[in-house]
Amino acid sequence: MSDSWRAVDAYIAGKLLGDDDALAAALANNEANGLPPIDVSAAQGKMLFLLAQIAGARRILEIGTLGGYSTIWLARALPEDGELVTLEIEEAHARVARANLDRAGVSDRVDIRVGPASDSLAAMTGAAPFDFVFIDADKQGNAHYVAEAIRLGRSGTTIVVDNVVREGGVLDPDSGDPRIDGTRALFDMLNADARIDATAVQTVGVKKWDGFILARVR
Numbered sequence: 522m523s524d525s526w527r528a529v530d531a532y533i534a535g536k537l538l539g540d541d542d543a544l545a546a547a548l549a550n551n552e553a554n555g556l557p558p559i560d561v562s563a564a565q566g567k568m569l570f571l572l573a574q575i576a577g578a579r580r581i582l583e584i585g586t587l588g589g590y591s592t593i594w595l596a597r598a599l600p601e602d603g604e605l606v607t608l609e610i611e612e613a614h615a616r617v618a619r620a621n622l623d624r625a626g627v628s629d630r631v632d633i634r635v636g637p638a639s640d641s642l643a644a645m646t647g648a649a650p651f652d653f654v655f656i657d658a659d660k661q662g663n664a665h666y667v668a669e670a671i672r673l674g675r676s677g678t679t680i681v682v683d684n685v686v687r688e689g690g691v692l693d694p695d696s697g698d699p700r701i702d703g704t705r706a707l708f709d710m711l712n713a714d715a716r717i718d719a720t721a722v723q724t725v726g727v728k729k730w731d732g733f734i735l736a737r738v739r
């Protein structure tokens with residue numbers, strides 16, 4: 522089945538995404554530097570770009586930079602004077618991301634903060650709220666990251682959380698996998714939180730069977 526999913530993703534990319542030198546170079550540079558191939562797919566990247574534009578985002582927060590593949594998609598959605606803050610724990614990943622963002626011509630709009638995301642977030646205030654937040658780091662932190670996104674957002678802020686289905690793994694309360702437990706804790710938090718409206722969308726494609734949460738701060 523996943524062969525068909527892959528083929529359809531290639532069809533979608535061929536028809537709707539076009540060739541993109543900066544994005545292709547970013548993936549090649551990630552691989553050359555030994556980064557794991559866990560970036561969002563091209564179709565998901567384009568979706569993030571579209572969602573950020575539909576939201577009219579001028580300030581974007583990303584948690585989990587890796588090599589900046591999703592960062593490039595999101596930064597391109599910003600207006601000239603827009604800003605994207607992206608949080609990454611690994612200096613080696615941030616170094617690769619800086620080169621990729623430079624090549625894509627979006628470095629002027631992107632601020633990479635290196636360190637544990639919870640520390641970087643704790644140092645931030647909601648004075649200039651974020652319009653759009655993409656959460657894609659350690660899954661154990663998911664519930665905390667959404668709480669911080671609400672604190673640093675405003676009414677109407679869009680939140681997307683990646684990898685919340687994991688081939689159905691999300692159903693297992695006894696997986697022993699802290700990433701699954703972290704995502705289940707996020708679903709439990711959203712279930713009880715009156716500050717936010719949320720849904721989750723399942724996806725198949727080059728990243729197999731997974732999904733994302735889409736939420737809006739009330």
Ligand code: SAH
Nearest residue numbers: 560561585587590591609610637638658659
């Ligand atoms: N958003 C990227 C992929 C991110 S992969 C893309 O689609 O292109 C997840 C990243 O989160 C990894 O680079 C990992 O080092 C980082 N990460 C893991 N735990 C973290 C933490 N506690 N704080 C900040 N970043 C973290």
Ligand code: DHB
Nearest residue numbers: 559560561657658683684
């Ligand atoms: C993993 C993390 C991701 O953000 C992703 O998109 C795929 C896999 C992981 O930690 O395995």
Ligand code: MG
Nearest residue numbers: 559657683684
């Ligand atoms: Mg991810």
